[in-house]
Amino acid sequence: MDKLIVRGGQKLSGTVQISGAKNAALPLMAASLLTDARLRLSNLPRLADLATMGDLLNHHGASVTIEGAMGNGRPYGRILALEAPHITDTTAPYDIVRKMRASILVLGPILAREGLARVSLPGGCAIGTRPIDLHLDGLKALGAEIELNEGYVTARAPRGGLRGGRVAFSKISVGATENLMMAACLANGETVLENAACEPEIVDLGECLKAMGAPIEGLGTPRIRIMGQASLSGATHRCMADRIEAGSYAVAAAITGGRVTLAGAEPASMQALCDILKEAGVDIAECDAGLIVSREGPLRPVTCTTHPYPGFPTDMQAQLMALMTLAEGESVITEAIFENRFMHVQELARMGADISVSGSTARIRGVGSLTGAPVMATDLRASMGLALAGLAARGVTEVHRLYHLDRGYERLEEKLLGLGADVARVAA
Numbered sequence: 287m288d289k290l291i292v293r294g295g296q297k298l299s300g301t302v303q304i305s306g307a308k309n310a311a312l313p314l315m316a317a318s319l320l321t322d323a324r325l326r327l328s329n330l331p332r333l334a335d336l337a338t339m340g341d342l343l344n345h346h347g348a349s350v351t352i353e354g355a356m357g358n359g360r361p362y363g364r365i366l367a368l369e370a371p372h373i374t375d376t377t378a379p380y381d382i383v384r385k386m387r388a389s390i391l392v393l394g395p396i397l398a399r400e401g402l403a404r405v406s407l408p409g410g411c412a413i414g415t416r417p418i419d420l421h422l423d424g425l426k427a428l429g430a431e432i433e434l435n436e437g438y439v440t441a442r443a444p445r446g447g448l449r450g451g452r453v454a455f456s457k458i459s460v461g462a463t464e465n466l467m468m469a470a471c472l473a474n475g476e477t478v479l480e481n482a483a484c485e486p487e488i489v490d491l492g493e494c495l496k497a498m499g500a501p502i503e504g505l506g507t508p509r510i511r512i513m514g515q516a517s518l519s520g521a522t523h524r525c526m527a528d529r530i531e532a533g534s535y536a537v538a539a540a541i542t543g544g545r546v547t548l549a550g551a552e553p554a555s556m557q558a559l560c561d562i563l564k565e566a567g568v569d570i571a572e573c574d575a576g577l578i579v580s581r582e583g584p585l586r587p588v589t590c591t592t593h594p595y596p597g598f599p600t601d602m603q604a605q606l607m608a609l610m611t612l613a614e615g616e617s618v619i620t621e622a623i624f625e626n627r628f629m630h631v632q633e634l635a636r637m638g639a640d641i642s643v644s645g646s647t648a649r650i651r652g653v654g655s656l657t658g659a660p661v662m663a664t665d666l667r668a669s670m671g672l673a674l675a676g677l678a679a680r681g682v683t684e685v686h687r688l689y690h691l692d693r694g695y696e697r698l699e700e701k702l703l704g705l706g707a708d709v710a711r712v713a714a
């Protein structure tokens with residue numbers, strides 16, 4: 287198991303190329319199961335989770351072929367051709383699903399195309415219980431019969447296939463919205479999703495589905511209307527930039543008092559984060575390449591609650607908390623999406639941070655400096671929060687279990703080295 291060694295104290299400067307978004311890429315890849323034609327996706331990040339999704343698609347009978355690399359200089363990202371002429375196996379097995387919760391995204395496409403899908407229940411994970419009831423209730427509203435047994439969910443479409451219908455989600459869910467959008471594309475008639483998620487990744491998926499021949503209205507709003515089709519065609523689609531990766535490098539610039547250009551970042555998808563960072567005293571300017579993030583003055587404390595888009599993203603909460611450990615005063619951060627997403631708090635405390643947690647709210651009293659320490663986190667963004675704290679700490683921080691970071695940050699140490707950080711990956 288690799289670990290990341292961070293020697294803090296360097297002000298980061300230069301340009302970092304922002305990769306394609308993991309959370310857009312995964313549903314886009316799952317969408318390839320909706321058609322027997324070729325789906326060509328570009329700007330896909332090279333990440334462990336995408337390899338897992340590739341394995342799952344192979345298992346269902348799809349071919350996943352690397353067509354090329356992105357970029358002129360450093361080859362970040364890939365172009366993949368995905369093609370599933372037949373679904374050869376309608377079961378998503380435990381061995382693959384347990385590695386990645388987003389595996390549940392094959393449920394909608396396989397059910398809609400084959401009339402039957404069986405997917406291992408993804409179970410809980412470090413950040414919370416993460417049920418899939420909204421996915422299942424939505425599919426039921428399209429006529430599916432659902433059974434749970436032996437750790438698997440089995441979904442059957444009625445004779446003649448899924449029927450378009452009205453799905454009113456009782457809570458906003460990114461994954462459930464994506465699963466239902468994909469299923470609705472091959473349902474008979476029109477489907478309306480109410481209280482749908484508005485995340486940019488939903489819009490990206492919707493644009494791809496439109497290119498595959500499904501008329502969709504209302505993307506980016508809570509009411510999405512999809513006209514089901516007998517079949518979908520192939521398409522070519524470019525995956526959006528990763529707003530969470532971009533946000534993480536923005537914090538890297540801010541926490542070290544540096545100046546970093548986020549090349550390829552899409553500012554429109556990062557409004558809530560940029561607003562909070564500006565409130566904290568970080569300078570952010572749009573440029574042709576994307577965004578320039580810098581800080582010269584002191585860090586000011588902020589009060590922030592995570593919300594579905596367009597609110598402040600839960601996937602940036604740990605990184606913001608790392609930043610606020612060094613603010614001049616007390617910050618208050620409330621995690622309103624996941625019930626257990628404060629695992630970084632104990633570890634930040636090992637580095638000298640002063641944080642107390644009550645329920646879903648953390649109070650962070652800024653300290654003059656952090657000190658390096660060996661730290662371990664149990665999820666992706668918590669790990670990034672610790673790496674960011676390490677960049678600003680005195681001494682050496684060791685972030686253990688690097689595989690969490692590899693799930694969501696393409697070539698992390700290479701990108702940080704390019705900005706002047708003193709980091710290394712070593713086998714632990």
Ligand SMILES: CC(=O)N[C@H]1[C@@H](OP(=O)(O)OP(=O)(O)OC[C@H]2O[C@@H](n3ccc(=O)[nH]c3=O)[C@H](O)[C@@H]2O)O[C@H](CO)[C@@H](O)[C@@H]1O
Binds near residue numbers: 414416460
């Ligand atoms: C691969 C991917 O895109 N992952 C993102 C996606 O996860 P994911 O799609 O799993 O997250 P959801 O938006 O579904 O979850 C939001 C909330 O709804 C709850 N819920 C969800 C589904 C359900 O059937 N029942 C239910 O109660 C969850 O427990 C959570 O409290 O959105 C999250 C929230 O922005 C991000 O943190 C993840 O990075």
Ligand SMILES: C=C(OP(=O)(O)O)C(=O)O
Binds near residue numbers: 309387388601694
């Ligand atoms: C929680 C995340 O991903 P996943 O939903 O795949 O666990 C994340 O990207 O921060």
